Amino acid sequence: MTAPVADTDAGTGPDADARTGAGDHSRPPAVHRVSVWRIYRFELVKLMAQWRVRLLVLACWLAPGLFVTGVSAQSTLPSDTLFGRWTHATGWAGPLVILGFAGTWALPLLTSLVAGDVFAAEDRLGTWRHLLVAVRSPRRLFAAKSLAGLSVVVLLVAGLACSSVAGGLVSVGNRALVGLDGHVLSPRDAAVRVLLAWVCALAPTLALAAIGLLGSVAFGRSPTGLLLPALVALAMQVAQMLPLPVAVRLALPGYAFIAWNGLFTDPGQLGPLLIASLVALVWAVLATALAHLLFTRRDFTNPAYDGAGRRAVTIGLLPLAALTALTVALVGAATPATGSGISQAKIEKSLATAFGQLYRLQTGQLNRPAVTVAQLRTTAACVKSDGRGAQEGAGNDWRCVVTWHLPGAAVAGTAVYQLDVTSDGRFVADGDGPKEVNGYFLVRTSYGDAPNPLWQFDGIVDLLGTH
Template sequence: MTASRTGADAAGRTGSTPAPIPAPGAPGAGRVPVARVYRFELVKLVSQWRIRLLVLACWLAPGLFVAAVEQQGTLPTDTLFGRWMHATGWAGPLVVLGFAGSWALPLLTSVVAGDVFAAEDRLGTWRHLLVAVRSPRRIFAAKALAGLSVLVLLVAGLAVSGAVGGLLAVGSHPLVGLDGDLLSPGDAALRVLLAWLCALAPTLALAGIGLLGSVALGRSPMGLLLPALVALVVQLAQMMPLPVGVRLALPGYAFVSWNGLFTGPAQLGPLLVGVAVSLVWAVAATLLARALFLRRDFTSPAQDGPGRRAALLGALPLAGLLLVSAGVLTPLAGSGSGVERDKVERALAVAFAHLYRLQTTELNRPEVTEEQLRVAASCDKGSTLVVPEGPGNDWRCTVTWHLPGTEATGTAIYQLDVAPDGRFVADGDGPKEVNGYFLVRTSTGDAPNPLWQFDGNIELLPAPSKG
């Protein structure tokens, strides 16, 4: 025993090569349980100052932002549900969700998942970790679970903070949906919760891509930026008039398809497809990252990552997944953009009918139902020479309705800006007493005119055939 200890001390003094890492599964190579490694990795993540700063920002900043905006005279009307932030506190977390899906969540996944493996390469601590845990599979599982836990904590902070800020500043009041219908506070709260839960799916997809980049690119900064770059490319692609099948095949479509929860009936088709595609991407990217990680040679101190070949091997399967998904979804969803005249007219007429009733209530006029109004819309795309389909800001629509006991037909003009993802903004163009002015005079003073400018959503998928 004394001789062996003396030999070990001498080896340490002479700088000889340390003992080789025991192979996984070798006799005597006791493995640390995953739960213990997970706790260790979670403590490592949370102890980083940037992670603590992100947790603090996610749990405080959205609430402060929403409360501050709701006390201002101007609102972010270019953001979905932004125009209703003065009316109800449930609009706040939806505004935060719109911003988070575009910018915050991709950046958060880059900082957390994109660095969880690369940090060991920068610090040169892989050999120490392998000696302590003695199982690359357990190390990967623990690191992936720790990153997932931190991301869920950050997403929960964004949602809770936005909701609390809105409710404290304005209160729990009904929310106007994207079809113009008024949602009760309880119904609005449930749909806000579902919207944030659906946003977890594309966040997991970006997290899987971040794990893959962190494993494949090692200490290269591109691994850290990969989720944000992929999200930016997907966001730019969503702005283009792509076929519906290609749009649904992109991993981040669930960041925008949650809009369908706020229509009646709910447009669940694009939302469910978007969530399913995002989860497939999350699983595929994570399995690729795991395969590359298990193939890595940790015995060479000079190796700081799998290298470019591994990065290529990780990217090709995801490109193939995109092609296969688009090939499967395109025949089901159609090869067009999904924005067609009959869909635009139907969505506009439904929203106008609901909002007309809301305006009637504000002005204390006799109550009227949608059936009595018999609202219809007729739209074209700037000219009779242009095919009325596809996104654009040149849609022009005429809305007509009938009031009980009168023979005259009411008419209103709207300019529509239809986005490629189906969301549209209807801008009233007269008459003034209906939709030509942004305020209406009520018994309690001036109030926002719900018919002046409003948001809507078009179902991009074809309607299911009857019979």
């Protein structure tokens, strides 16, 4: 494979003839300027020619579909994963299970292997001088290589989404999906929201890819640049597990890997999703700009170049740290929520809403008289740590009693749930009786045994809600 031919600055006109002492017949032909599009195609072919990249593309376009198909054929479900307990009920649950896994592990690793090696590969091979002789423009070369790397990353994300959707629809079918507040999404509505969730995951993926470009430029042939996106993603995951204020949590670009959960409530909790996506895109733009600045200032004549050293800290790390501080201040000033954003009132409201919707679903399974959410008048009373300490924040020590009313019944029904609330507002409600409501995993219906929607279910608290 040959690199694109560079443009030259050969002189023209009578003055040039006078300088060279030759006429028009001896003037070399003018060579056109090499466009970014031509360099981009060249760099894209180089990337796709690598066996590692080809293997990643093949895995992303095949493995998720096979995994979803395999899980759908099993008797046990990945109930510890969001939407995992619905993988037997609808084909739209599988893509969301894959998205949860991809945001935690797959996408950070993919961006490391692709974007984190775009520039470092040239340092290892010692081919910078050849490229610059051919292109003669570091800026165009940077743009083309960055676009090629980001194109491959987008191709990998598209493979994960398309493969998981295909696997779910083929193995289970195009059926309704139960949202995180218990309401039932039609197959069409579920398809739209699943697609939006994957599109929203592109924002933090691009942020990690830009960090990979920055590490690839800053650290040269050092493996640190290759690992930088994965390390940053791991640090953000650890931060999300800590009891951080809402403003700090939303100001981290990795929160967009979680915030898509708000799409599956009615009405949707779009505030955290929009803020997290915007923060991730700002990170992507700034990290790419810093990588461009380092790239245009580097010394390409030194074959022993091995990173920008101290400049990587001053130009790369400090601006990103300043951006984090600025976004924390802006999000804190713009959002009404304070502290963890998880309060007793919010948990009680979310649990009561989800229970009421799921009770209607169970009523349909058991062929009982239909009832509306308004008729049920569901309420919840929750305490944390048996009432000791502050009644807010994450933890697995929330205990709730749900109360509802059936038309014509003199006595209200009650059910007990143990809640495990995570720092991002998601909770798992585990039924603790009575057995007629939430005591068994399966319920006996007219068409056979079916999963009991009230035995264990997921819910979500609106972190930015005021009550």
